[in-house]
Amino acid sequence: MMGKRKECQAALFYEFSLEDHVPSGHLLRSIDRFVDLTDIRTHLRAFYSDIGRPSVDPELMIRMLLVGYIMGIRSERRLCEEVHLNLAYRWFCRLDLGDPVPDQSTFSKNRHGRFRESDLLRQLFESVVARCIEEGLVGGDVFAADASIIRADANKQNSTAKEEWDPSSLDPEAVPRAVKEYLDTLDDAAFGAASDVEPKFTSHSDPASQWTGALKGPAFFAYANNYLIDTDNAIIVDVEASRAIRQAEVGATRTMIRRTRDRFGLNPEVLAADQAYGSAGNLNWLLHEEGIQPHIPVFDKSKRMDGSFPNTAFVFNHEANEYVCPGGKRLKKYWRKMTKPRSGISKDGFIRYYARKGDCSSCALKARCTPNQPARKIARHIYEEARDLAREIATTDAYVDAQRRRKKVEMLFAHLKRILKLDRLRLRGPNGAKDEFHLAATAQNLRKLAKLIPQPA
Known part of the structure; x- marks a missing residue:
């Protein structure tokens, strides 16, 4: 019926x-x-x-x-x-x-x-991190750092080429809020002072965003979302917004490590990251200033593509301050006595060591050592000892485990973009990026707490 x-x-x-x-x-x-x-x-x-x-x-x-x-x-x-x-x-x-x-x-x-x-959103994020520590989800021994590029709310049609962009011509009282924030961050280590290199284009609506082609596709304006995580349970212990360039991302990691130590007393023994963080200066800072073992691939451009001897085949003599080549010949910084002492350090932080032209021309190994130049030269960074220590660490089982743990931060970025749908910013300016990144990191930590700690009956 x-x-x-x-x-x-x-x-x-x-x-x-x-x-x-x-x-x-x-x-x-x-x-x-x-x-x-x-x-x-x-x-x-x-x-x-x-x-x-x-x-x-x-x-x-x-x-x-x-x-x-x-x-x-x-x-x-x-x-x-x-x-x-x-x-x-x-x-x-x-x-x-x-x-x-x-x-x-x-x-x-x-x-x-x-x-x-x-600074309410920062306090909210730190209160959730403190709760994660209280619940025992943060080990504090092995940290991982990485950055992900997030599109800004800007487009190329409303931009200016670097040859025509002059920040000094802007009136701070008449420009929009995002432009005022850009002018305030010109000396900030995470933005304007991160690099002397000017971007190819500057957005009118969000000048602090970086014009980048890092994703190997069409270039766009973006910010970098930097995470520092504890690898035990992938808890985000700190987050920072920066320009989408390597120098700014490295500087943001240093800021996060110091801030995490000051806020929560966390002093990690190991930091795992990718090769972008493996510069000589950063490795030296981690080892000798912070006492952290860098489980990071060394950023090294000395690899030779012609099949000749690499720089690692040359032995450095610390007492004599010279290299010895596989043929037993010496490479020195200067072959003549200088009237005025010179450091020999170039602007990029490297010291060049040169072999004698006569030694190389009569050497039986010249074809395997320097086939395209009359004499071999070696560039040694002032922090080469830190690079050597990082290379030694890379041969251990602990390094393999740290690099496996590092994948957790990449998974967090995938979750951020695919589940939380933060692949493009809604807010403009450095403060807008910080607000969105703080709220997103807070949401991810809260979801992690809910997942790992069951509800009482």
Whole structure:
């Protein structure tokens, strides 16, 4: 028998509880245990006036932002719609059925004001890292560092070639917010001061973004998202935004290592990274200034493609400050006595050692040593000892294990782009990039906590 059509009739009273309608296995229910925002009002009290109309609850805004980054909702307009409709989102944000959802413009107003002035998102990220340490998920022995390129909200059509770009002609009072941030970071080690090389193009809407072709495809404007992780459980212990160039990424890693030590007292024994971090200066800094073993491939351009003897076939004599070639001949920095002592160090940090032309021309090994030049020369970096130690470390089993662990940071970037959908920034300027990277790293750590620590029965 066909059932009767059910008429929808509003009841006079309803007995409804959001708590009963959020499944016990829902991701947000698992994450809610680790979100502690009790100190947020104390932290922001100095940035609110004592008079006037009450503002939107800052804890509500932070919880809504966390929902957006945890669930991969990139638009704040759509986030407000989803929180309005989704019962689990309302429960996580502590909103009852009749409570209104803030307008999306509220987030922009607070982000550019109180949140950045108080560095609130940084504090939120560090509070989650502290919870990970408290739960025993951070070992603190083996760290890994890497960077991923994230597209900026800029395009080439609205850009200027480097020959025509003059930052001194910009009026700081008349330019947009992203351009003001660019002018403020010209001396920042992660942005303007990272390299003297100027990018080929500069965006008008986001000048701090880097024009890059590092992905071996069409070039675009981008920022670099730098992660420092503990490899035990792939917990992100620090995050930093920088220009999408190698020098800035190396500098960001140094900043993160120092900051992690100062904030949490974490002193790793090993740092694993790829070859981009294997420059002589960085290896020396890790070994002799920080006491960290670099499980990093050495960045070395001395490899010879003509099949002749590599630089490693030459033995260095520290006492005489000279090399000895496979044929037993010497290579010296200077073959004549200098009136004024010279260091011999070039601008790139290398010292060149030269063989005598007569020794090479009469040597039976010349065809295998220097077939295309009359005499062989060797370039030795001032931090060559650190490079040699890194090469020795690369022959150990611990190095193989560290490089295997390093893959976890690449998996985090894949999760960031494919699951959380942060493959292109919505916000502009260095501060916009920092805000997005802090929230994304916080969301990834919270998801990791929910995954590794089961809910109590």
